[in-house]
Structures are given as C-alpha cells and as structure tokens.
Amino acid sequence: MSRALASPSLAVQRGILGAVLLVACWEGAARGLHLPAYVLPAVSDILAGLWSKRVTLIDAAGYTLLEALVGYGLGCLIGIGLAVAIALVPALRSAILPFATAINSVPVVGYSPLILLWFGIGVSSKIVMVAMAVSFTILLSMLAGLDRVDRRAVDLMKSFGASRFGVLWRLRLPTALPLLLSGMRVSTVRSVIVAIVTEMLGAQGGLGWVIYQAVLQIDFVQVWAAIFVASAASLAFFGLIGFLERKILFWT
Amino acid sequence: PAAELQKASLRLKWLPQAQFAGFYVAAAKGYYKAEGIDLTINPGGPNLLTENLVATGADTFGLSGGTDSVFAARDKGLPIVCIGVSHQITPFIFVTRKDGPVKTIQDFKGKTVTTWFTGANHVLNGMLAKEGIKPDELKIQPQQVSVTPFVDGNVDVITATYYNEFYTIQSRMPKDSLKTFVAEDYGITFPRDTLIVAEATAKEKPELVKAFLRASLKGWKDAFSDPKGAVDTVMATAPTLDRAQQEFMLTEVKRLMTAGAAAKNGLFWIDTDAVKTAHDFFLKYGVISKPVDLAAAYDASFIQSIPAADRLP
C-alpha cells in the first residue's frame, strides 16, 4: 500500500525535476548567451512580464476561453447529435460519413480564410472554427464508440423486448462513453489552439490578438507571457475534462 | 562572376504583389547581380516582423511597416536603421458612403469606424485629435480582412489603403458613391514602407547598402516606365494574383512613392521634417515611451550619396 502511494509521488518528483531542468537550461541560455528578448527572453523576464500585464492577459485568456468553450460545447453537441442520428437511422451513415470525412481531410486552418470572410473577425468566427475542429473528432470517436457495442449484448436487450431507442439509451450510449470522453479530452487542447490561431488572423480580442499585437509592438516578453497563459489555460481545460472523464468512467 | 557575389536577403512586409514591384523587377533584370549582390527576396506574413528579422541578422534588408514601426523598434532597443522611405505620404484613407450619415470628420462621433491596429489607428487618432474629437466618442473596432461589413452597410467608416482595399471597395460598389478622408488634409503625414538594415550592416558594409539602393532604384524606375512588364514580373512569382488589381496597385504605389519630397529629391528620400513630425506625435500619444535619436534611427547618407539623376523617377 505504502509502495503504491510512494511510486506516483516519485513520478511527480521526476516530472518536477524535468520541468526545473528545462527552465534552468532556458534561463541559463537566455542569460548566459545574452540573448536579446526578440530572440528568446529569459523565463524570469517572462514571468515578470506576465505579472505586470496580468490584467490584460487574464482578460484576454477569458475571451479566448469563452470562444473555445462555446465552440467546444457546440462542436460536442453537433458531433454527438450526428453520431446518434447515424446510430438511429443507419441509412444516414452513407450520406453523412463520406461528406464528413472529406471536409475533415482539409486541415482546419485551411478554412480560416473562408470562415473569417463569412463570419467576420468577431467572436462568432472563432466559435465556428472551434466547433468545426471539435465536431469531427467527436463525431468519429462517438461513432467508433457506438459501433463498438457487443452484438450479443444488443441481442440480449432485444430479447428483453427493448426498442431501438431502449437499446441506444441503456446500452449503446454507455458503451460509447469511454471513446467519446477520450475524444473530448483530446479536443480540449485543440479547441484553445484553434481559437488562438484564428484570433491571430483577425480578431477583436483574446490571447491570439494579444500575441499579434505584441509582435507588432516588438514586445516579445509579452508574446511569451501570452503563450504561457495560453498553455496554462489549455492544460487546465484538459485537466478538467480528464478529471470529469475519470469521475464518469468509474467502471474502467 | 558568381564567386564574387555577396549574399543578401530582403524581407518584404507582405506576400509578393505589385506594391513591391520595383524589387522584383530589379532582381529579374539582374540589377542586384550587376551590383555584386546575390539577393533573395523573402516575403512577409502574418505575425512576422521585418524589424525583428533584420535586427537578428536573419535578413539583411527589410521593408518594414513604416515610420511608426521604426520608432517602436528603436524604442525597444532593436539595432536597426532606416535607409529610405518608400511611401512619402500616408497610404491610408478613411472611406464612407456619399449618401451616408458621415459628411465631415465631426460626424465620426457615435459611428462605427473600423481600422487596423497596425499603424492606421495612429493616423485615425491623429486626425481625430486635430479636430478635437476624443477616440472614445466613436466606436473604433479592429478591421477584418474583408470589406464586406462596409459594403453591406454594417460599418460606417472603413480604413483602406489606396492600392488594395480601396480597389476592392470600388469594384463592389457603384461608381462615385464613396467619400474619402485623407490624413494630409488634416496636416498629418505618416510616411510608410521604410527600408531598414541592421546597425552593424550600416556601419560595416556601407557599400553593400549603397549598391542595394542603386539597384532597387533602377528596378523601380523600370517598373514605373513599364508597368505592364513589372506586373508580369510580379505575377511570375505569384501567378494567382488578379492582374487588373495589380496594375491598379502599381499606379497607386507610384503616386505614393513619388509624392511629397520625392517629387524633388527622388525615390526613397527621407523627409526629415515629416519624420520629425511623426516622432513628436508618437511621443505625445505614448506610442513610444521616450524620445528616439532621429539621427541614429534615420540615416539619409546612403540615399543622398546616390546621384540625384539616379534617384529621380
């Protein structure tokens, strides 16, 4: 028992050691080689910059996270909805799936010009981009999950007299949950990145906008500070969904 | 002989288009080679900063944002020097509908105005200040890549460059339905598209800089005398461009480059007065934190060393 408790903490220790080494190398390189801020600022400078601009950065992070979350929620709904529709009406599969795969084969960033032109540089274009990026991942993982169901379990449910909907609700949805949730977890980081990338191409606020502005103002400390914040926000979002995943999937 | 060629690169502020025609023509006609330079032209892109790339030595020459960005770079301690100014007058204008509610700049109040926060916002602020209008009296929004919101009537005033957006707007709206506000009418000039080099280059390789300027001037003069050929040259690099638009662009760019002091002194002339005015303005509105040493930031000696006849268009 005590071993089981001790070993993860060793892992955490090593993780921290790795992070400390990285920061030390970075700091050492930046200071030791006298790298100017526009090449690579020192971590300490970035953290100081982060602190001094904390209000702006937190506002921007809020803006970006809002876009990412709304887009993410929308994307999940669309993905799950389509997958369930396909599960209930198998004929839809051959109509939706090739279409979805084709759209998905173009990298999301490819759509950004069109989406920016269609939806403007406000919040809505970011939400659409995030929703697009997320919904395909969700659709595919949800479908894979729904298809994973054991035929014999379906037969069992049918032998109890269950309807198609009963089978979906009591058997197929729970079966799909693990794959759905892992798809959702992977999508978190993606949603934040897509929001930021789209912001950098045109926006009215957000971390991507801050990064873009900071580059123009040649304020590289702020660029890095914004990147730090973006990374922290992604990690937090990722951690949250991961936590929910573990809570929900208690049986795995 | 190729062995004696000196390697160098020019970083543009954006992707290839007629705005940069002279450089492409000079390269295509071998003017840089003739001056002993093996020049690579590198395009810009979103989130790429010419000042940064030149300061770090990644590129030898740069066509940077404008006087504003040169000041900002010097203010942040980037060791760059401006060796020439391309657009002698402000390339931005503010566009509204003739039949719309905005008749004078006073009418901007309470209206939706979109602009770029990459320099054009300073022009707008300057014009407003001259008229005694505070920026918070109107709705200033970042401008998107598309002019559609203006065309659709969702925006009252839009920012445009003479050579790009203004063309798009004109092509999508009835003729003579537009009214423009020009910075110079309000006594403000923001020269833009500045040529920069690193301080080290300016100090250690003055001959290279001069040679580069000589070749570029030749290229631009050729471009102006044969605009069709120049657009051909540009479109050889970027074939998907719209020819009509590129020809229009070159015409407008010629106007901007030969305006003001350049008419008398030639292309890439550094108009010290205009630069000084802009500097004082930026200092006043806090765009730069402290006064910049103008003599160090703008070195007119290179362009002045070239015979006037070679400079004049």
Added chain:
Amino acid sequence: MQAARLPHPGPATEAPQAQSKPEPLLELRAINKTFGAVAALSGLQATIAPGEFVTVVGPSGCGKSTLFNIVAGLEEPDAGGILRFEGNSCHSADLLGRVSFMPQRDLLFPWRNVVDNAILALEVEGMRRDQARAKALKMLPEFGLAGFEKQYPNQLSGGMRQRVALMRTFLFERDLMLLDEPFGALDALTRAMMQRWLLDVWQKYRRTILFITHDVDEAIFLGDRVLVMTARPGAVKLEQVVDLPRPRRPEIVTSPEFVRLKRTLLDAIEEESMKSFQSSIAQEKTP
C-alpha cells in the same frame, strides 16, 4: 422449401417421443435455418414440457446458438417450419420479450452495479426502478450475492458475475429460460460449484430450462433429458432421458448409472464430432 418438410429421417427414429406428458410449453417441428449458403439447422424437432430441465450438447458450430436465437425471437427460421409456444403457433419475432434468455457470456454492463444489472430486464419492461431494486434485493442472498449489491462487475469473480447474469435472467420472469453455455468461461472447479447451486435454485423456482453445454458430465448432471445434436446442419440426433434421482449429489458423477449414460452420449457425440472435425478441416483447406 414452402411445403412443410417431413421430419429428419435418420436420427429422428432413434429419439423416443415424449407423448404422455401434458401440453408442451415449446414445440419445434421441421425447423430449418440457412445463412446464405450455410445450412445451420435442418429439420430440427423438439418438444419441451413445462418445468423440464433439458440440456443440449453437440459439436461446435452445429447450430445450438442458432436454435436459441430462434426461440428467443432474435432470428426467424426459414419458412415451412412449425414453432408453437404455450400451445399457439407463432412467429419467432412474437417471442421477443416472452422467454428469458442468457447468452454465452455474462454480458454484464460494467457501468451498472450488481442490483442495477440484475434489474435490467425489469427496467426495459417499464417497472419503476425503486420497485425493481427492492425486488432484486430480496433475491440477492439466494444467489450468494448478499452484501454485494453496490459492487460493479469488475470487482466480482467470474463465478459471481455468472450468478448476477443468472439472477438477471431469473428476474425476467418468463416460463421458459434459455441458458447458452452459462458456465463455459469458468474453470472446472468453480463450474462444479455453480452447477450444484443452479440445481438448488431451479428446484426452488421450477422454471422450464433449456441449457446448452459442451460438457457431457454437466449435461447429465443437470438435465432431465439430454438432446444430442448432429453436426451441421443441426438436428436432434438423440434424446436421452436422464433417470437419475434428484436431488443429485456431486458423487453421482462416478456412479455406474451416470457412467453408463455418459458412455451412450459420448458414443453419439463421438460420431458427430468426428464428422464436424473432418468437415471443418476440409472447409479450412478450401480458402
């Protein structure tokens, strides 16, 4: 195929018909089932009386599960056969929800705890959850699951999982229970335990049971009657009444009567499994 087929000629004569019994619960006559080119069942006949415990043995792939799927309402036999349930002729689909069926694996839902797995069929029927749970809780001790109601399947041993699956089948109270190799996945010793326990439970509830197994000892130990199936296409080759007294003690498996029955059945099976073994090798060689 349209006309009713005559009973399978060869082996059927060997099978003594259950005649003097009351109205049979389930009656199958001349049942055929083909999947594409594969004939899984051909002219299958069988009759199950109420309260009987009938075991089915036969070579792998002979159509036992197919037979169960038909009786559970999951698969329609080919036209021409006769299927009678509680005295009425019916289609296979009519039986959906009317027999309680336990498939080859336990198929517990990992996200449901013991009680909720057990009440699955009741929920599907529309019973209120708390009511269903109360009913299941009362049954737990009998299934050796008292105190485990809140456990999840991954916390249970193989034998316990099997008991939960059986409890789910018992709670779905239908006159006929179909158990498809319920103990196939258990090791031989746990299996012996479960067999004895199943007999206890059955003796108490007296449902009619149709039970598939691969294990001849198990078939004799549990059944009132053993049906031996032919190699594919499946039909009933032999119906062997097991006249051992009940309750049966574990020692019975070495009693002379048991061994005699085993001999008879093994001989019948040997013949069929040699057939299917040969044909499977022949088949595997084709592709």
Added chain:
Amino acid sequence: MQAARLPHPGPATEAPQAQSKPEPLLELRAINKTFGAVAALSGLQATIAPGEFVTVVGPSGCGKSTLFNIVAGLEEPDAGGILRFEGNSCHSADLLGRVSFMPQRDLLFPWRNVVDNAILALEVEGMRRDQARAKALKMLPEFGLAGFEKQYPNQLSGGMRQRVALMRTFLFERDLMLLDEPFGALDALTRAMMQRWLLDVWQKYRRTILFITHDVDEAIFLGDRVLVMTARPGAVKLEQVVDLPRPRRPEIVTSPEFVRLKRTLLDAIEEESMKSFQSSIAQEKTP
C-alpha cells in the same frame, strides 16, 4: 527464510517418493514463493523422471503457473529452496532457454504465419530462417497442419492454433516441456481430439512433459502420474500414479479403473477447492 526449510510436513508424507528410477530430470525441494504478502507456494516438493508425462491439477490460484514460471526460469523462488535440473543444482534464471514452455494461451503472433510462428524459438536461438522453415515444414503433417503453412493465426480454428503453439514448443528441442493448460480454451470435444493427438505425438518423441490442467479426466487420461496441489499456498497434496495401459483408447474414461482413479482425485480436489472457494469469497468481501 535464509536457512533451508524442512519439507512441508502434512501432505508430503502421503506422497510416495519415486526412488528406484534413474537420475531425475528435475527436482524441486522445499520451494517457497511469496509475492509481497501473498504466499503462492510453500514447501513444494516434486521429482520428474526423464520421459515421464506428469499432470498437475489444483484449485484456481493455488500456484500452478507460478511453479511453471520458476521452472521456465522466469521467476526466482524465495531463497532456501533447492532446484536441481539434470542433476545439477541451479538458479531459476539458469533455466532460461533450457526448457520449452507453453503458456496458458496459444499466444501466437498474429503477424506471423503458421511456419513463422512455429520457428519463433529457433529464430531466437539464432538459426537461419530458411533452415528453420525447412525444419518446420517437415513437421507440419504430423501436427495436422500440412498445407496450412502460409495461413495466419486468425484464419485458423482454435484446435489448429493450439497445434501450432505445440509445434513451436516441440521445435524448441529441450528435454523438459512445460504445458500450462494448453487445451483450456478449447471446447470439450475439440479438446478430446487434441488429447489423443498429443499422446500420439508424445509417444513418438518421448519428451518429458509437465502438464497443468483443471480437468481431472484429462489429467488421468494423459498422465503417468497426477500431482494434486493444495489450495494456496501451493504444495503437492497427493501424487497419484496412473497405472492405465498405453496406448489409451478414448473409451477408457468410462472404464472402472479410470472411474476409481477419478474418485480418489476428485475427493482430494474437492477438499482443496472448498478451501480456496471459501477463502476467495472471504477475500472478495473485504474490499
């Protein structure tokens, strides 16, 4: 734990020692193995003579696989026990690569076809591929796999997969073969086929075999001697010599001598399996 332990007192006395035989191939004395707090083996004794076919039965979790892992060189027993192979005392790790071991499942590599799966051990030994293949091809017919050399495992039936795994074990020519429930995953009928076939092959090659099974019929049918293990911690509870004549015919399982042996073994196992069943329920209740 450091000092050599005395032999396990109780059951060891029941076990008749094999004395008059020649030098034993494998000798285990006072073997203990603990995993953390769990004692898997405690004071295990056993002796295997060259050419013998010894079967091992015992309740689930009693340490049979642990015993095999020790003999295969995969797991070191606790200090103090004695392990002798071909007359020499040795460490468990010394046996790596010296006995041919077949684990509980066939464990074929799905990306290798029949021949390449069979020659796996030869490849590891460093034999050239074409040479190894040629050797394997010659053996195929004997294992009922002629013509299947290019098939992949997923194209084979369970019985055939098992034969490929056995062939892999046979090709790894070592004096001692360890087979851990090789037929556990097969249905009873295929299993009976495989047993007879294994006896044929063994009679031809005469390797020494140690064979774990859960099935008492199988243990008697195959073995020269049956070792019955106690519940965990495992030790040998009973050594039963099987004095049935060879070659053995399938009918032998209903002969009186067979049934008598089965009774003896079942009684011994019954006692142990009740113990382990109880303790496993008690254990499952704790968390």
Added chain:
Amino acid sequence: MAMPDSMRKLIRLLLGLAIAAVIWEGAVLLFGIRPYYLPRLSTILMAMAATPRAYVDGFLRTLAETLIGFASGGAFGVLMGVVFFRVRPLREMIFPIFVVSQTIPVIAFGALVVLWFGNTLLAKAIIAFYLTFFPVTVNTLLGLETVDPRQVDLMRSFGASSRQLLLRLQLPTALPQIFVALRLAASLSLVGAIVGEWFGDTTGLGVLLLQAMFTENVVAIWAALLAAALLGTGFYAVVAAVERRLVFWNAEQ
C-alpha cells in the same frame, strides 16, 4: 478477384465525386448563392486551369514539407515512444514537458522558427514535425504497453535478448496503435506545412490561401482549399493503404 473489386471501388468513388460536383454547381445556380459565399465549381476549376503552375508548384512544395515533417515526426515519435517505454525515469521527466509543448499554438512561435531555421523548407518541415511527433509518441507508448506479459515471458523462456524482444514482439504488437497515430499525423503534418508557409514563403498551398484571403479572392481561396483537400485525402489514403498492408492481421479481426 482483387482487380475488379478495386476497380469497382474506384468507379464508385469517381461517381460520388461527379455527383457532388453536379450538386455543387446546380445548387449555386439554382439558389443563386452569392459567389462571395460559394462560387461555382466550374469558376474555381477554371481559375485553377488559368494558372496551373502555381497550383502544381504549391502542391508539390507543400507535399514535400508534409512528407519531411511526417517522416521525421513519425520516426522521432516512435523512437521516443520506445525510449520512454524502456527508461521509465526519462519518461517521467520529459513526458509532461511534451504534453505542455503541445498546448502551445504553433503560429505563435512560427516567427521564431524562421528566425532559427531561416526561410528554408526545413523551417516548414520542423513545424510539421512539431505537430506530428507527439501523437506518435503517445500511441507507440500505449501500443508497447499493451504487449501481453505472457508473450514476453514466452519469448524470455526461449532465451530472447531485449533487442529480440523489441523487434520480434513489442514493436509488431504496437504497430496497429502506431498506425492509428500515423493516420492522425498525416493530417497534422499537412496543417503544420500550411501554417509554416504563412511565415514568409513564396510557394505552397498555404501561401496561396493566405494571399487569396488578404486580397479577398474567394475563388482563389476555394481553389487552394480544393488543392489542400486533394493533398490531405491523398496522403491519408496512402497512409491508410500502407497500414492495411502492414497491419493486415488487425483488419481481419
């Protein structure tokens, strides 16, 4: 047997494409969709035909970047997966940093890549690499960890060395998982290549996209998108086909 089957598939694919094209063209004409939102397919194709060199060159350039990024990212990913699998302390030290690295938006440090690696093909390939290696590392690790310990024991009982264990058992076992990641990496490396081209380049589909966006040329945007779709689908299909070849045992189960 295989030939007519693949022919039929190809015919069905072409038929599907033709139908989609007709629907596109028809819908634009029928509903009078503003060309600003959706131009006619024929207009787009004509625009592509007008300057075929630009699209061919762009396609090839982007393809080259994608391939280099994919190959190096895939190789590095597998290597790191194996290293992490073998050396647990290293994994615990570095893996979290890898995770964090993936939360950084590429475009934000794209300028740095240009600064460090110049305007070369390499700079683009590095961005593609950066996006690609992580999923491969994760899946390699996952795949290696699914190796049945009983199979490992079997190999050890044959006296196998750790090198033999890796080559003959562990890597083949992980292969299906690795290919799942490689399929993902195929599209990610294309993203990387396209985004990489946004940092000052003259050829490539990313350049075409960007140029079209800022000159508000919707037809050109669609043209570049179609080219990107072709590249993306084609590359994905190739990876999937290689997968079916190499991981034949998995598909049939």
